[in-house]
Amino acid sequence: MRRQFRDLSTPAAARETIASLDLTPDSETVPLSDARGRVLAERIDAGMDVPGFDRASMDGYAVRARDTFGADEADPVTLELVGEVHAGAEPDVEVDPGTAVEISTGAVMPPGADAVVIVERTEERDDSLVVYKSVAPGDSVMPAGTDIAAGARALGPGTRLTPREIGLLSALGIDEVPVRGAPVVGIVSTGDELVRPGEELRPEAGQIYDVNTYTIAAGVEEAGGVPKLYPHAGDDYDEMERLLRQAADECDLVLSSGSTSASAVDVIYRVVEERGELLLHGVSVKPGKPMLVGTLGEGSAYIGLPGYPVSALTIFRTFAAPAIRSAAGLPEPQTATVEGSMAVRERYAEGRTRLMPVGLVIGGTPSPRQTQSDGAGEMLVYPVDKGSGATTSLVEADGVVEIPADVEYLAEGESVTVQLFSPDVRPPELLGVGEDDPALSRLLDRVPTPRYLAFGSREGIRRLRDGIPDVAVVAGETHGDVDVDAVELGSWTREWGLVVPAGNPDGVTGLEELVDEDLRFVNRDTNSGLRTELGDAIAALAEARGTTRHELVDEIEGFDHGAKAFESPARAVRSGRAAVGLGLRETADSLGLDFVSLGEQPVRVLANSARTEKPSVRSFGDVLAESDDIFDALTGFEKVRTRR
Amino acid sequence: MRRQFRDLSTPAAARETIASLDLTPDSETVPLSDARGRVLAERIDAGMDVPGFDRASMDGYAVRARDTFGADEADPVTLELVGEVHAGAEPDVEVDPGTAVEISTGAVMPPGADAVVIVERTEERDDSLVVYKSVAPGDSVMPAGTDIAAGARALGPGTRLTPREIGLLSALGIDEVPVRGAPVVGIVSTGDELVRPGEELRPEAGQIYDVNTYTIAAGVEEAGGVPKLYPHAGDDYDEMERLLRQAADECDLVLSSGSTSASAVDVIYRVVEERGELLLHGVSVKPGKPMLVGTLGEGSAYIGLPGYPVSALTIFRTFAAPAIRSAAGLPEPQTATVEGSMAVRERYAEGRTRLMPVGLVIGGTPSPRQTQSDGAGEMLVYPVDKGSGATTSLVEADGVVEIPADVEYLAEGESVTVQLFSPDVRPPELLGVGEDDPALSRLLDRVPTPRYLAFGSREGIRRLRDGIPDVAVVAGETHGDVDVDAVELGSWTREWGLVVPAGNPDGVTGLEELVDEDLRFVNRDTNSGLRTELGDAIAALAEARGTTRHELVDEIEGFDHGAKAFESPARAVRSGRAAVGLGLRETADSLGLDFVSLGEQPVRVLANSARTEKPSVRSFGDVLAESDDIFDALTGFEKVRTRR
The missing domain is CATH 3.40.980.10 (MoaB/Mog-like domain)
Structure with missing residues (x-):
């Protein structure tokens, strides 16, 4: 039922x-060494005095204060030196009138003494001590219980145990702590x-x-x-x-x-x-x-x-x-929200509260409303919506914006409050969108906390136009980036072509076999710069043959089905699911496949022109400038043309 | 040497x-289940497509999209229903032209199908399916690799692993993670x-x-x-x-x-x-x-x-x-500082940088310079200096203020930046200073995150006059609280007197024996309201005997040596170190000692008059108002006079 x-x-x-x-759950008792981060289940009162004895707080001599009354540099008093007491030892001597005992910091005051004269104000002469200063009872002595006395309230129930509370519990000799159950x-x-x-x-x-x-x-x-x-x-x-x-x-x-x-x-x-x-x-x-x-x-x-x-x-x-x-028993985490403004307009009208996953990026225009600790600019908020079936949106979002059921859209520039996934979350220092590329993957390893959305060259250009990312990465011709306000940070070239099984069993030599023979092909998606490059090459072949691009494409089995990442077509070839895949020489080499080159294409890193002075953009520029060496060392075959 | x-x-x-x-340290590999909070040692690229197959993203029917072209509510198309595919099962049926296969969310698209018609736009009739909507290739299908594709950069080196990154690693089937060594x-x-x-x-x-x-x-x-x-x-x-x-x-x-x-x-x-x-x-x-x-x-x-x-x-x-x-590989914790103003002037001139431990309290006067989330008022900062030998200052401080070597003093009201001990630290909701008392210890258990400094009644009054605490707790007469601007929140009374060994071997009946006989006594410190009360009683006895208070005090062995907390004198009696101690009936009872009553004294909770509307002060007032019951239930003998 x-x-x-x-x-x-x-x-x-x-x-x-x-x-x-x-x-x-029920409370439990844990050893002090496992207590960090736990929450006290009950009040802890001091069960003893700390310190447990009258304690010398300076190195010097334990005396009866009244024996020093009137002493000064001009008119010192002389006392008989009758012994010494060290820290951690029980005094074996008393201080009778007219006598003094050498004492070290932390030691027990010997019976009879009520003050310590610090060593700097004394002089030892044979068995006697010359005292150049008068002291009052209690001087340089920490009486028993001064820190905390037996019976005093030490820590209340509900206290979260940090190193500091663990210090106080240690001082009280407590090695097991009653804590809220987890x-x-x-x-x-x-x-x-x-x-x-x-x-x-x-x-x-x-x-x-x-x-x-x-x-x-x-x-x-x-x-x-x-x-x-x-x-x-x-x-x-x-x-x-x-x-x-x-x-x-x-x-x-x-x-x-x-x-x-x-x-x-x-x-x-x-x-x-x-x-x-x-x-x-x-x-x-x-x-x-x-x-x-x-x-x-x-x-x-x-x-x-x-x-x-x-x-x-x-x-x-x-x-x-x-x-x-x-x-x-833990408190709600503090400051787990951040204020920002919407980088783009976002429509929504489904009649229920929406917890919209969003990413954060620090923009180039400082806003007087916000105080960024690094002064870099305002906090921009963009929706991350790849469908809730996608796990990558887990790591591409920094938090959620709660949109009430009756809100139909958020305008570009509208102020929103982002509930961060945790108080530790901070915006990535560098946000990039664009082509995926194995050399880029390695370059990004050298930038602190980048976030890179490999949505393809076209999407990189589109988002850069919306002013969202710090950089877009674009492979080959983009057919329409002319109106984007960007500065080229650097670039390299990559060799692209057809990935075929080891030994090239179908004897592929170029596009001709792909079009003319019955070979199962795996393409890239339409946002990819590789796909655009392939389309241009097919158009050129069509022109040479006096036919249309469309006619040739129709001959290629699988042309319309594009894989999302640079290795996917090659992996389809390796697994036998396809005879030919669109890809890079580096990929073919690393997967042990053969490669038919169709040319080279530049991969360009374009910086948002409003953010060229953002520290992470500058440092990515430096990484690109140094990358000649990297490419040589790491791959041995990529030719780099870095222009700044 | x-x-x-x-x-x-x-x-x-x-x-x-x-x-x-x-x-x-060297990097290490840990199981995914132990990876939370660790830091990736190297880049993780996707080793597989996620999802690993073309996946239905809605419940409905897998079809060839071109079979549905032109269908609408008025002019539906009818397809032959040839089977079904469920999530987690391998399709055992193909979608040939003119056919459809029932499919559930998450299931593998059967061969031949390129779209899903959602169930709401269809109707089953016998073995056939009526489709009321035209779909395009790819509709309601999540192609293999859409979430993340093999070869794509998933997570960079240096990434801290939170639940979200652990989600992505899970999706990639990774159960062991290379992390920076701890x-x-x-x-x-x-x-x-x-x-x-x-x-x-x-x-x-x-x-x-x-x-x-x-x-x-x-x-x-x-x-x-x-x-x-x-x-x-x-x-x-x-x-x-x-x-x-x-x-x-x-x-x-x-x-x-x-x-x-x-x-x-x-x-x-x-x-x-x-x-x-x-x-x-x-x-x-x-x-x-x-x-x-x-x-x-x-x-x-x-x-x-x-x-x-x-x-x-x-x-x-x-x-x-x-x-x-x-x-x-962990980042410095964020927002571990807070701005505040000095509650008191603090002098310092030792020629070296000082890391001054300070406590925080939210004051009563909202300041336009600060934005407290609760709007309660400005953040006040007061020095905590009990000497570095004291462990209690560990828990009485919230952070440190770094004072450069050349600064001689901080003025009252001066703005300072407090480096919090951890980002989780927040000011106590209620700050109290004053008398220590066992009933108060229990009352404080009912207030969320109080901080109580048991420095004695006199010190409570002094600090309240400086405007630091929210409340001061004062026992008995205070001889000088007339000029303090405070509101009484509530009060109770306690029975005070002399604690003596069980059986009262010295036959103590009151102050007389203390003065006239040779009994070793343990007093309280001069800030304590008990000490003041005892002083007044001795003064009365002196007057009755026609002598001076000083004369009588001189007769009491140990009168000048005051213990810091309410149980200390009684504990000295229990351990045989003293014959008589100043204390409370409750303490004598709980330690199994005898008690000679000398009277009752009120314990009053005085609120800082600028903070009577502070939520914690109001709630402490409520606790005091309810305390009749508490005292009855917990102790059975305390008479409560609560006045609000």
């Missing part, structure tokens, strides 16, 4: 429902098609690696919980049911992420209904509509996350992580 | 010297007088608990290092030398904190000189002058920290932690 929930909950109602769950969060993987990373994948059977299990586990750790991973039951629903029950017994909270299989959903409903209660089904937020919240009986709660990784992590962060932090 | 370094290094020179040390930092404890927490302490022999070992170990963890604790060698210098050599072999960096013993210093010099080089001795900074920096031969460095905990942690944070973070 599947309960029907007609209406989606509002985000606020979902937060309230989750806050009503009791995830708080909630144990079970992660149950559902989905027939999922395979754990490290195991063998059969893509032809629609298998994909399980992204959510490790992502959510890391999120649980970050929120102060202890993730507990359960084995993946695949399509064994009885086993999945058994694992869910086991997780409910063992954990404070059980998480699963959506399955596309109705059978899996049925199992979850059955276990929730039987042991507890379903409290919420679906929330009016994008991404993430399919969320379940319920209880699993005594002391265990359940949250069902959506299946797509971006949706799952977004819903986890927005709804589950705060509940885990609260159960662990 | 001890090398002489005449001049102290500047802080900048010390930073440079430490930056020149090579602490960077530097191993050895901590060698020196100092004859130190005892590890948990072990038995002999205060009479000048022993104290070892604070620095665990504090610095926690600091090392926080900076991304792996602390390695070595056993404490005490005064066995041969063993200490052996441990230092072992640590130099096993660690990237060895830390010790200052010893007061010349022999220990000699051992350190010997090992540094023999295996490496002493690079720096002493830095011109307070606290922290006695710092050593050197090498210990191949791949190991040495930093000697000062001995006092506040100095040791300050020097560690300022000089050692940045080097550890850099070796681990």
